[in-house]
Amino acid sequence: KGHNLFGMKGEYKGQYVTMMTWEVINGENVQVPAKFRKYPSWKESIDDLANLYLNGVSWDKNHYRAVVGETDYQKATAALVKAGYATDPNYATKLNSIIFTYKLTKYDTTEGLPDNPDEPSNPDPIVDLPSKEYDGKDITLNQSLPKDVYFPKLHVASQDDSQAIEVIGADPDLLDDTTGKKDIEFTITRTADNGTEYDLLVNDNILYLDEKKFNHQKYFITDIAINQEGTLSKKVTASHVYVVTLNNHYVEDTISGTFTVRKMLDFVFKGTKLRYIFMDKESEFSSVEQENFGDRFGNDLMDEIVE
Structure with a gap:
C-alpha cells in the first residue's frame, strides 16, 4: 500500500x-x-x-x-x-x-544505457483534482434547462439527459441535513396536461430542482410509489447526485497523517465527477490528524470529515 x-x-x-x-x-x-x-x-x-x-x-x-x-x-x-x-x-x-x-x-553497471530514460509510450495522466475555486457562477447541468430560473421550478429528464421537461403540479419538499445529504419528496396527480412529464417520473431518471440558494440542483429518482385509488398519482423520492455518487463510490486506499480539509476532500472525491468549492476561506478550517482514513464508501468518509 x-x-x-x-x-x-x-x-x-x-x-x-x-x-x-x-x-x-x-x-x-x-x-x-x-x-x-x-x-x-x-x-x-x-x-x-x-x-x-x-x-x-x-x-x-x-x-x-x-x-x-x-x-x-x-x-x-x-x-x-x-x-x-x-x-x-x-x-x-x-x-x-x-x-x-x-x-x-x-x-551494477550503466554500460550501454542511455543518459536519460526513454519517455513512456503511455505516460501517467495528469491528475485532475476535484477542488476548484468558486467564481460565483453556477454551472448549467443540462442545456435544455431555462437560463433564467425562479424558485421553485422542477424539471425531469431521462437517464441520457436528452430532454428536460418542467413538472407541473408538484410541490417538492427539500430534506437537507447538516452533512450535505439532500433528498426531495413530492406527490403528483396525473392530469390531461402533464402526461409527458408524469410518465418520465420513473426510477433512475433525473430531476433538476431550483432551490432558493442553488439553481439546477441534480437529483436521481430512487423510489416511486403509485396510488391508483380514485385519481392516478405518484409519490416520488429522489436523492441528490452528491448522495448517489458517494453511495456508490468506494475508496479503497487509506491515508494517515495530519491533513487539511482540501487534502481529505480531494482524496474522497478523486475518481468521481464531483467538484467542490470553499465558500469560506480555507484558513477557517483546521487540519486534523487521521490514521488509516479511507477503505469505506464515500458517504461514510464525508460524514467523518464533516464531524
Whole structure:
C-alpha cells in the first residue's frame, strides 16, 4: 500500500502506513507497530532512499557517505549496518545472501544505457483534482434547462439527459441535513396536461430542482410509489447526485497523517465527477490528524470529515 521498497520508516510528505514489524531490542526479537513512509509510486521510494544516502540525516549530513559510490556490495551493506539503518545485527548477512543468490551485481553497471530514460509510450495522466475555486457562477447541468430560473421550478429528464421537461403540479419538499445529504419528496396527480412529464417520473431518471440558494440542483429518482385509488398519482423520492455518487463510490486506499480539509476532500472525491468549492476561506478550517482514513464508501468518509 505504501510503495515502500526499502522499509523506510517515518512519513513522506505527511503520508504513512502503520504496519507490524520485527525489531531487535536488547538482543530480543519483538514485533511492534511502526510508521512506514507511504509513497505515491515506486519512483518516489527510490528517490527518497537515494536522497537519504546522499544527504544523510538532520544531525549528520555524512551519515551514509560510506555507502555512496561503494562498488563492493559487501562493504556497502556493512556500512549500512554501521550507520544503524536496521536494528537486525544480521541485516548485512541477509542482504549479501540475497544479492549473491539472485546475482544482483549484474545490475551494477550503466554500460550501454542511455543518459536519460526513454519517455513512456503511455505516460501517467495528469491528475485532475476535484477542488476548484468558486467564481460565483453556477454551472448549467443540462442545456435544455431555462437560463433564467425562479424558485421553485422542477424539471425531469431521462437517464441520457436528452430532454428536460418542467413538472407541473408538484410541490417538492427539500430534506437537507447538516452533512450535505439532500433528498426531495413530492406527490403528483396525473392530469390531461402533464402526461409527458408524469410518465418520465420513473426510477433512475433525473430531476433538476431550483432551490432558493442553488439553481439546477441534480437529483436521481430512487423510489416511486403509485396510488391508483380514485385519481392516478405518484409519490416520488429522489436523492441528490452528491448522495448517489458517494453511495456508490468506494475508496479503497487509506491515508494517515495530519491533513487539511482540501487534502481529505480531494482524496474522497478523486475518481468521481464531483467538484467542490470553499465558500469560506480555507484558513477557517483546521487540519486534523487521521490514521488509516479511507477503505469505506464515500458517504461514510464525508460524514467523518464533516464531524
